[in-house]
Amino acid sequence: MANTYTHYGIEVIRQAISDSFKSILKKAGQKYTELAVSPELDVIKYTKDGVTKYALICPRNYPDEYAEVVYLTTQTPDDCNWMLLAEDIEQQHQGATPRQRKTRAKMLLDAATTNAYEALDSADDENIFSAGPVDEEELIQLIKINLASYGVMVGELKDMEHYDVSEDMLNKL
Structure with missing residues (x-):
């Protein structure tokens, strides 16, 4: 069939x-x-x-x-x-709707964000007294650094197809 x-x-x-x-x-x-x-x-x-x-x-x-x-x-x-x-x-x-393709912008941003959180976690591991909330400005800077390590600047990310990336996140960058 x-x-x-x-x-x-x-x-x-x-x-x-x-x-x-x-x-x-x-x-x-x-x-x-x-x-x-x-x-x-x-x-x-x-x-x-x-x-x-x-x-x-x-x-x-x-x-x-x-x-x-x-x-x-x-x-x-x-x-x-x-x-x-x-x-x-x-x-x-089984009746579901077709998946939407993940954009390159989303893939890059997800990877950069994951790496940023891992960097923050490893820094917290070194200082057991710093278990406070994540500093959003520091997180955004680390995401930008990680994007740059992939050869992508924020402006280029915004120029890419990015229908699956939150506009709020793009504006924070």
């Missing part, structure tokens, strides 16, 4: 089959390339009718039978995260 969903605006077909997808392709004489994405992920690339396609193959081990869920798309996920693609499609299969 096959159903069509979207992941970051790209069509993805979810297909549950009781055979090996690679075996089906081989029987049809369809050549494919196994992509070295990750040891845990089985992603293949093939061309059919002049269209390049990608398939994420997820075996399902049932006690008495073999099955796979195959996710077919015409491009790699924008964030290159095949597991998020599978999670998103499975959630949609």
Whole structure:
């Protein structure tokens, strides 16, 4: 059975089959390339009718039978995260709405903020008497320093697509 969903605006077909997808392709004489994405992920690339396609193959081990869920798309996920693609499609299969892609601005800001809090925590560990509230100005300065370590200035961050970043946070920076 096959159903069509979207992941970051790209069509993805979810297909549950009781055979090996690679075996089906081989029987049809369809050549494919196994992509070295990750040891845990089985992603293949093939061309059919002049269209390049990608398939994420997820075996399902049932006690008495073999099955796979195959996710077919015409491009790699924008964030290159095949597991998020599978999670998103499975959630949609259960009735959820499609996930929104995280922007680079959000990713950078999240990482810079996490690093800033870790720096503050390690400074607190050195001084056991400083377990007070976080100084927001110091936190903002550390976030800016961390952003700069990624080669991004605050103005550049604001110029990036950032629909998933709070305007309040951007204004504080």
